[in-house]
Amino acid sequence: MSDKRIPVLEIFGPTVQGEGMVIGRKTMFVRTAGCDYRCSWCDSAFTWDGSAKDDIRLMTPDEVLAELRGLGGDAFAHVTLSGGNPALLPQLGGLIDLLHAEGLGVALETQGSRWQDWFLRIDELTLSPKPPSSGMDTDWERLDDIVRRLTEGRRNYSLKVVVFDDADLDYAASVHARYPEATFYVQAGNGNLRETDRDRMLPYLLERYEWLIGRTMADSRLNRVHVLPQLHAWVWGNKKGV
Amino acid sequence: MSDKRIPVLEIFGPTVQGEGMVIGRKTMFVRTAGCDYRCSWCDSAFTWDGSAKDDIRLMTPDEVLAELRGLGGDAFAHVTLSGGNPALLPQLGGLIDLLHAEGLGVALETQGSRWQDWFLRIDELTLSPKPPSSGMDTDWERLDDIVRRLTEGRRNYSLKVVVFDDADLDYAASVHARYPEATFYVQAGNGNLRETDRDRMLPYLLERYEWLIGRTMADSRLNRVHVLPQLHAWVWGNKKGV
Ligand code: SF4
Ligand code: SF4
Numbered sequence: 039m040s041d042k043r044i045p046v047l048e049i050f051g052p053t054v055q056g057e058g059m060v061i062g063r064k065t066m067f068v069r070t071a072g073c074d075y076r077c078s079w080c081d082s083a084f085t086w087d088g089s090a091k092d093d094i095r096l097m098t099p100d101e102v103l104a105e106l107r108g109l110g111g112d113a114f115a116h117v118t119l120s121g122g123n124p125a126l127l128p129q130l131g132g133l134i135d136l137l138h139a140e141g142l143g144v145a146l147e148t149q150g151s152r153w154q155d156w157f158l159r160i161d162e163l164t165l166s167p168k169p170p171s172s173g174m175d176t177d178w179e180r181l182d183d184i185v186r187r188l189t190e191g192r193r194n195y196s197l198k199v200v201v202f203d204d205a206d207l208d209y210a211a212s213v214h215a216r217y218p219e220a221t222f223y224v225q226a227g228n229g230n231l232r233e234t235d236r237d238r239m240l241p242y243l244l245e246r247y248e249w250l251i252g253r254t255m256a257d258s259r260l261n262r263v264h265v266l267p268q269l270h271a272w273v274w275g276n277k278k279g280v
Numbered sequence: 281m282s283d284k285r286i287p288v289l290e291i292f293g294p295t296v297q298g299e300g301m302v303i304g305r306k307t308m309f310v311r312t313a314g315c316d317y318r319c320s321w322c323d324s325a326f327t328w329d330g331s332a333k334d335d336i337r338l339m340t341p342d343e344v345l346a347e348l349r350g351l352g353g354d355a356f357a358h359v360t361l362s363g364g365n366p367a368l369l370p371q372l373g374g375l376i377d378l379l380h381a382e383g384l385g386v387a388l389e390t391q392g393s394r395w396q397d398w399f400l401r402i403d404e405l406t407l408s409p410k411p412p413s414s415g416m417d418t419d420w421e422r423l424d425d426i427v428r429r430l431t432e433g434r435r436n437y438s439l440k441v442v443v444f445d446d447a448d449l450d451y452a453a454s455v456h457a458r459y460p461e462a463t464f465y466v467q468a469g470n471g472n473l474r475e476t477d478r479d480r481m482l483p484y485l486l487e488r489y490e491w492l493i494g495r496t497m498a499d500s501r502l503n504r505v506h507v508l509p510q511l512h513a514w515v516w517g518n519k520k521g522v
Binding site for chain 2 (some may be wrong): 049051061063244247260
């Protein structure tokens, strides 16, 4: 059975989803370990850089659900699966089905470097390909294939690009042009991951959000977009587990 | 023709939608004059209290579109109609059709005290019934009827309740229980409408948002909800026209 276990780093909530297509939604979080990327500004590097490897627990879906109920009781109806890249884990399908059987909605975010058949069972799937500032290269054929399958499956999915600079904004515009039918989000990047004092963090986050708003408003390539901050960073700074 | 004209108080944008189901969306705003409510904490009281009556312009749909294009050029694809209560204006249907003919999406917010047949042509309709702190009474039969028609018409609509205190939260829970199928938002109320300095405003808005998150997270009546701030107030304080 151990091949069915899920490498879990954090389970927390209920809290609000701070980003993207489900922003504001009351949700629980399950963060899985492992990523096939190494983004320069990764805010979850502990999921793949070895620094938290002793915290990884190999859990069955039942164990994950029991921990979710222990934390949230009956005061939640939604679970967000994040990473790392949870799309590395074929065995997540069992957890997704168990959560659905409990009447819970399930959201998931991935960079779009891997397909899993259980993508077709996610209620809100965010594909977040990484812009040049990440240092990563996008596998466009893979992403095309994922978008095509989600579209054919009439799934509720969106694309989201984190933007730090003008090169990232050009990248965002090219993603939006490539998949014009998909709901599209640009998100102000947080380059200040070491600051733990929220009140020092806020002016920086506001400045970055205002910069992105200004750029997006003036850009006719980016008309059908949503521009969002990371709400949780505004409220909790870089604190983990909230 | 003058009966087809629309009483307009503000046209501005492009900017981001700061609230609710379209939060973050790049949009233009058209604010109409007149409201059948008198909410104690109304942040748009100038639309109905007479203080801006000399600024009201009676405009045709073509004139509104020309002004939108003058401000936004081709750098927008979405228009938000707000008030006051734009649902007081049967003649808005002509503007909605003109905007659609231009390929623009149209969102609208109303408290849900009046029905208009053109509700069925709004792309994102927000019904925002007012909680006890507003001093207003909800006409539940009217709201039931509006929700029923939107549901039968398979429209994309949501409910949103602004929350200032625990009595408002109870009201929100009762609205959510009455229309469990509708996407539901609670929004932290802004009781600090005179403050124009953003940096003094932010700690207050954050405290209010954190309060609402805390209350909602602990409340099993409010599981399938989104908890959102007013992003525009965080970015621009109480400044008008942004
Ligand atoms: S894809 Fe996500 S988790 Fe992986 S390195 Fe990049 S930001 Fe970090
Ligand atoms: S319904 Fe809206 S515009 Fe009318 S008084 Fe209340 S808050 Fe103001």
